[in-house]
Amino acid sequence: MDKDWASALPIRYFAWALPIVLLCRACPERWRKPLLALTGAAAIAHLFSPSIAAALTISSLLLHVSIARRVRVGVEGPPWAGVAVASVLFYFIYGSIFLRYGGDYILPEDVFKVFLLVVFAKKSIYYLWESSSGRMRPPELVDSLVYFLAVPFLTETSPVFAFSHVTESYGRKRASHALTDGARTTAWALAHTLLFMGLHRLHAGIARRILVPGTVATAVVLCEIYLSHYLRTYGAHQLGVGVARALGYDIRDNFVRPLTAPSYAEYWRRWNVHMREMVLGICFYPVLLRLTRAAPDRPRRNAIAAACAAFLGHAALNALYVFALVRPGAWRLLGRGLFLLALYEASQFALVGISLLLEGETTPAERSRRSALSTAAGIASTFLLRAASLPVIRAALRPHRGSVWPVGPWSMAAQ
Amino acid sequence: MKTGLAAQVVLKFFESRGVDAAKASSCEDFFAEGLLTSIELVKLAVALEGGLGVRIRPGDVSYDRFRNLEAVVGFVNGKAREQR
Structure with a gap:
């Protein structure tokens, strides 16, 4: 179950993201970001319960509203209204309002939601911090919604990009160049996922052969687990980066060898x-x-x-x-x-x-x-x-x- | 403050670290090329404060703003305008 899920997720995510990239690329530039935000909201509404979908969408709106004027006017100090919004969201997440537990642990089918909600929580912390640290330019509503809801920034244990990096990197490259770059990054990420799948089969073989655990045997298994972890994580994170690049966001790589x-x-x-x-x-x-x-x-x-x-x-x-x-x-x-x-x-x-x-x-x-x-x-x-x-x-x-x-x-x- | 002064402070910083000025000037990404780490980035920020009299806040220190010479000069000029 573990291996199937971990390897299938990036590939199925890609199957979701590809039509969105094609759709956004086909429409005029001025409609691209609104469409991206809309497809993100639709994906969330389709994939999650109405309570989670509503909470994420409303929180995104409130977080934007709570800081937009402050950043525009240049108000100093902590953004308390935004902190209050994030706190309510965290209470709902950690008060188990959205999540279901079988005994003391979360139900296996809800683990994906946990990762997504925690990534959302981290993004809201980063967003609020950037708004009060002078890094952020006055945000547009559509940029905030894309940041919180759009598919490129919504991948499982996705990297938590800075809002300033996302918005400032948009349109840096020509469309054709961005698409090529995105396709190359995505292909490389999928290749890592395929390698991960292959290594998992090998892992089963190694685990069966090592009957007497020893120092060398343990080291081999630990190295294989690490390599496997790297391949899976690289595949999942860079897939989001590749999709974002294809959509015109010149996001930095999340791993440097x-x-x-x-x-x-x-x-x-x-x-x-x-x-x-x-x-x-x-x-x-x-x-x-x-x-x-x-x-x-x-x-x-x-x-x-x-x-x-x-x-x-x-x-x-x-x-x-x-x-x-x-x-x-x-x-x-x-x-x-x-x-x-x-x-x-x-x-x-x-x-x-x-x-x-x-x-x-x-x-x-x-x-x-x-x-x-x-x-x-x-x-x-x-x-x-x-x-x-x-x-x-x-x-x-x-x-x-x-x-x-x-x-x-x-x-x-x-x- | 003249634009060239910011570039001079940055290049002087790199020269003190054994990096050729021409290499630092043409470098696309200081971090990817191994010319800057997060620790040296802060030293560069303090050098800019000392050399140019700009006040750099912790939130100002970021990868994007210190990625290459052009980015640093743009950032310092923005700070100078803001503080004028």
Whole structure:
């Protein structure tokens, strides 16, 4: 079930997105964004219950209304009206109004909805933060609706793009160039998904052959799980990027060859780039900027303190999934999920911290002069450490002990 | 503030990091080329504050605004206009 769902979802998502791309591309430019927002709302209405569809649409409208005038006039300070709207939405999500639980865990068929709602929650946090940080230009209603509802920005565990990046990247490339670029990105994402499917078959074979677990056998399985995780995540995230590009949004890639990262700090610079940009913007840059201004001669201490703030922010965003997957009031299970999450984030912070200390004050010129042997050792150790730490976060976010993942609405609707 | 001054501060920053000015000027993406990391980005922001007298807020620091020389110069000029 797990494998079928995980591999079928991007392909069925693509089957949904393709007609939307063709439809939007065929219509005149001035109707393209409204049509994109409309098709997004229609997809949500078709795929989800009326309560979820209404909540997402109304929340998108209210979030826009709550910040549009503030940004236009240039009001300083937190956008409290928007925070209130987001809080009500979060209450509905985490108060289990929308979601159904079988015992203490979410029903498998609702897991897709959890991911979508959490991505929506993260987008609303990012949207509100951008509106109060001076990054955002006065938003048009249609841009806000596209950002919250349109299909390119609605993929499963989709990357959380910045609203400013989405709107400012629109129309940067000529239509024909954008379409080619989008098609290339989409094809590459689907190729990753197909590789993931192949690797899963291989995984079953490896798991059957390894009868006596040992250090090498465990390492092989962990590396295979990591590789598989990368292929699936790349396929799912980049598919959204490809569809967005085909529609004229020149969105950045979400991965920059993370498997070849020569250090652990470098790995985190290359993995889920958009999510990283969100965490850095909200948590890392404010701390580092303040500390660098105050004590420019202590760069290592400043970097470690800022990285600590970043991983706290990362943990808070990941905790949204843990809270949503476990039934409200199931404190023991919630505690287990949060403990594993804290363990994971602490281990990642420790690895990045050590990596930053080793990097020290290395300049770009010095980095480019590294020997091939040193680079290869860095890549191998980073790969193995990442493979070893991945099961912890997977356990923290696992909705059921047997890892039963759902047949999501995208796949159900396509059946 | 003259437009050229912002570019000079950026290039001086890169030269202090062992990067050739011509390479930094023609680079399409500082991050993809490995010329900037998030930590060095903040150092560049502080260098711009010191060299040009502009006040950079934490929200101003972003990938898009520091992607290449043209983007940085455009951003700094916008900040200078805003603070004038």
